[in-house]
Amino acid sequence: MKLVWHFNNKSIRFKLLFYFFVIIILSVLTLTLLGSSIYKKSLQEEATSYTVQMMKQVWNQIESNLNGYDDIIQYLSMDESIQKFMEEEEPISDLEQKVNEKLKIYKESHAEIAGVIAVNKSGLYTSNETFAISRDNLTQEYWYKQAEAAPDRLQLISNPIGRNIKESSDYQVNNLLSAVKAVKDPVTNHVSGVILMDIKLDFIKKVLESIKLGNSGFIFILNRDGSVVYSPVNPIVYRIHPDWLSKDRSHTLEKVINRNIYQIIYNTYPSIKWKVVGVFSLDETTEVVSRVQFYTYIIGVITLLVSSIAAWFFASSIINPVNKLRALMRNVEEGRFDKPFHSKYNDEIGQLGKSYNRMIQEISRLIQLVYTEQKNKREAELKTLQAQIKPHFLYNTLDTIQWMAYEYKAHRIVELINALTTLFRIGLNKGNEFITIEEEIKHVESYLIIQMTRYESKLEYEIHVEEQVKKYKIIKVLLQPLVENAIYHGIRNKRGMGQIFITVKQVETDLVLTVKDTGIGIPPGKTRELNEILQQPNHMEPRQQGYGLFNVNDRIKLMYGTEYRVTIESADTEWTMVHIHLPIQS
16 A cells, blocks of 8 residues: 555656556567467467377377287187197197198288297197297296186287297397287187287387477387387487376376476277377477567567657656646645646647636636625624624513513513513524524514514414424524514505414425415515525625525525525415425434
């Protein structure tokens, strides 16, 4: 909050320059960060999509080859000579020769086959290129038992080290993939032997090395144990931890290897639990974006410098007229109103200058008006003070006369003096401006009692006040001047008896006080003229006729606002009704 307070107290020039800088910086940052981020994300998505497609292509080709090898083993297992060999318990050279000729046909037609060996349940085996290293029974080999345990499924064994067979060509086992499948007796459906086919990994190598993922990306294969089936020569593959690829299904992750960020994508194929893994460098992929981003920053800095200079001139063109206007306002603070604002243009500053000129003219006029009103107010206060001194003295004197009249049992005089005393007491009200409606009614009723003594055969009155409004407060002595006008300007000039009706009621959120007399009324033109005068907001000089009416109206406007005032209705020669509208105050 303190920082905001300091900023708000800075000059407009500073604020404008600050806003310009913020807008420019936000624009540059948006173009550099957001734009490059979107472009970088787009490149990453494109690279990921391409890698996934290549991985699918790799697997489709590998799966096609594996299915072909499965078919070869299946064809061999159905051959009559191989079926007979699987049932033999003793070596038969002619039968073995037939089997070897059959194996030779498939090997010669598929250059990637390194060797094929057939082993029956008695431990006899036959092959053209593969032979046992020792005399141990081959049925105890792990690959034989795997095939025997799942006779309907092709078993794939990568890097088949530690087995009791060897190829005559001394082909390295780490470059071999062994495909093993059981041979079942067509009659009993029992396992009668196993066929093992060693496959050179060249068929996978050709597929993988034909695919490029950028300059350093590659694809490699893992078996179900997490061991590498084949991978291109690459230092990155040996830094990929097996735990990163532990999930069974497809997954994508990012890892930092040798200070570079690599994206690793892998798919697990449930049929053989192999994983095809694609790896490519995100830094390499987004290298172009980083270069563009660098140049964008340079352009942004240059733009910021040029924009700052332009912003300074723009701000000055706005602030200089404001400073001129501020200097003129200082003259006004010192009480000088003789220097107007001059502007060449009619823009907002020019219009503000014109408003300033009208303001100083109005201030000069109002100062003169206030001076005159203050002078009149001081004179009125002095007269009011003098008038209050006289009622205090008169009130004390009347109190003495009342007690003297009471001693002489002059009850009529006591009643009259009591009414007059009440009139003065409520009128003074200890100097307070507000009294309750109930007190206001007592005040005007005391006045009417006095007037009834004077106009005994000529005046009657009725007062009706709603019970819920009696405790509401209003400014004092509102009704008495209106009643006085009703008597002196209405009833006194009429032949016969006159009546005065006073009502006070609540109308929605307003109080309405009404004084009606059955006097001589007011001509229509005069009524309209009086209402127009009463409606005007400015103070009017008192008129000889209706002084009390204007006094009440001015007091109401000063106290409650110009929306509250006195209104008059009249029927010439019949009646006059005066309404007072006030807000409710408890």
